Amino acid sequence: MNQRGFGLIEILLVLVVVAIGGYFLMQYVGSSARTVEKLQQERPIDRSRLAADRATLATLQGLVRNYQAEKGQWPPDKAAVLGLLMAPPRLQCAGNDFEYDPASGTLGLTVTDDARC
Helix, strand or coil: CCCCCCCHHHHHHHHHHHHHHHHHHHHHHHHHHHHHHHHHHHCHHHHHHHHHHHHHHHHHHHHHHHHHHHHCCCCCCHHHHHHCCCCCCCCCCCCCCEEEECCCCEEEECCCCHHHC
């Protein structure tokens, strides 16, 4: 009796291996989806954009302090502050800009919230 084909045990063994592989694949896909959701909630890119804007503002604040040290007064307006730069500052957050108070020489960002960045 020379029969050709697969036996019941062989078919069941293949089904078990495929089921285990499918289980591990679903676990991987599920954990990847949770990781992506977690990253989107934490918004690390937006935080880094806002941190870059804060660093740009700190550099600009240093230029304003140097101006005050040399001239003995704060720059009169925002245009004078921009005149201290070679080019306008490139802020990373969309729609972000800086505000200047000529009375105290302080600078501030208009967008300070990570969620708006």
